[in-house]
Amino acid sequence: MSKKQLIMDRALELFANQGFEATSVQQITDHCGISKGAFYLSFKSKDELILEIINHFIQQITVDIDYAVNHSKPDEKLYHFFHTTFHAFCEHADFAKLLMKEHAHSFNEKLLEKLHDYDQRTDQILLSMLETVYGDKIDHIKYDLIFSIKGLINGYLNFLLFSQHQFDVDLVAKSLVEKTNLLARHVTIPFITNKYENMFQKNFHGKMDKHDLLQLIATAIDESDIIIEQESLILLKEQIIEPTFNKTILLGLIENIRNNPQHKWLAYNLKEYFN
Amino acid sequence: MSKKQLIMDRALELFANQGFEATSVQQITDHCGISKGAFYLSFKSKDELILEIINHFIQQITVDIDYAVNHSKPDEKLYHFFHTTFHAFCEHADFAKLLMKEHAHSFNEKLLEKLHDYDQRTDQILLSMLETVYGDKIDHIKYDLIFSIKGLINGYLNFLLFSQHQFDVDLVAKSLVEKTNLLARHVTIPFITNKYENMFQKNFHGKMDKHDLLQLIATAIDESDIIIEQESLILLKEQIIEPTFNKTILLGLIENIRNNPQHKWLAYNLKEYFN
DNA sequence: TATACTAATGACCAATCGGTCAATTTGTCA
């Protein structure tokens, strides 16, 4: 494990239990068994550390949820969404705790921006899933439904994270599917009406721009030592600069790199870019 | 306004926007136009300040909600519960923000204890309300329902507090009544099953003990300058030491002091004590 | 006006913070 990874892992443990502000760099370095100086060889600042932590896990979880939703039949999408969400947050319980603590609290502007971006991306995933599952029957309550679902998830998540009980991911997913169905089919008095529609789009550019994407690919090529990955990446890079292949070939190339967990995030963004 | 009240009001504004830890005593005193020394004449420490703030509003809100629920017909209880809850939190929006920020974050033990107590008291109010409204039909899902309701409330509250939109308390209450009814009548797969029952009682002594109550009464007698209140308080004090009156008379005496907002909290606890 | 008392001040304290950097250890060559 690289020193950077070590610091991120150990720091996350402390952040989850004490919060970001309340954890000193000294505590982190003690907990890692390294010196303060060594910390600043891996990270420019304490802020950069938490940004990298948040980034890493948000990418991981976003990709998993997106995959689960897009690769299941319409009548199973809800279940897989909830299942993946709870599975991911419980696998990375420390991160989930950190996320909850800092969500309401943080004053690091870049961090807030990241969290807001994540929130909007979740809204988008939920919205498109609900539209696929229920069609336009829920048009007048869809934003209300999004808030209800997020509220329910949060309630259960709080319970799971801060109690010591072990629990059944399958059950929580089934329970939430039933509740979502109930609300989607029978709610007649939405509180979040469609006049708030702009809240769900404004200032959100889910797709990365060319430049960021090319940067990511360049890094990925350097880090990869599997030839088929490297070649796929080079071809994809050319396609971004000047698209000539059809969609099927592009998807195949993306699939070539998606299998490597390190490149999941890149694959996810490439897919969004070419759509 | 007393100096203590001034500090509490002004500090709350800062806490709501920056969080407790991130707000320095210097900032508070600057914002009040007083010196640092003057602050420590009113409060022993920064911790004591936030404890008094939280205490004050929790008492206020608890009493209002309890009254709304217990003084309405069964078929209107839900509506009044939600209406009062949202009305209270939006009237004291700064406090609501503080509560949300510190709920996940705080490391002051006494504060955490207070917040936990408040949480359990809310659970109790919700539980007894649901039992009254739906009877034993919801026995197998009542704990699940409590978590669902708290989740929904939190979701909407977050939306209301941190967006700039004005909103309709009546609508949010009606919307939540409908959702609660839907869930109560049709949920068949609870996630929080009755095996968690002990979570909802353990370590919770809602009722104050004799000593605390007598202390509160003594303070109230000193502060009051209305004769009927003072006399009622003196009689109630005697009844705590040695009960002789019947319940109707006791309730009447309590009602005598309940009309004064300053004594709402005392009245609420006396009612609980004599039940 | 002199006295006695409280209310209020802000310079000051030790502790802790994030961050730096000269000095030292460690690793890697010929």
Next chain:
DNA sequence: TGACAAATTGACCGATTGGTCATTAGTATA
């Protein structure tokens, strides 16, 4: 082994924190 480079250290820095206390300002009484 010796010479060089890279990695690592921890004493140190200025800034800020919650909290203290000798001093001053304000006011009512005699």
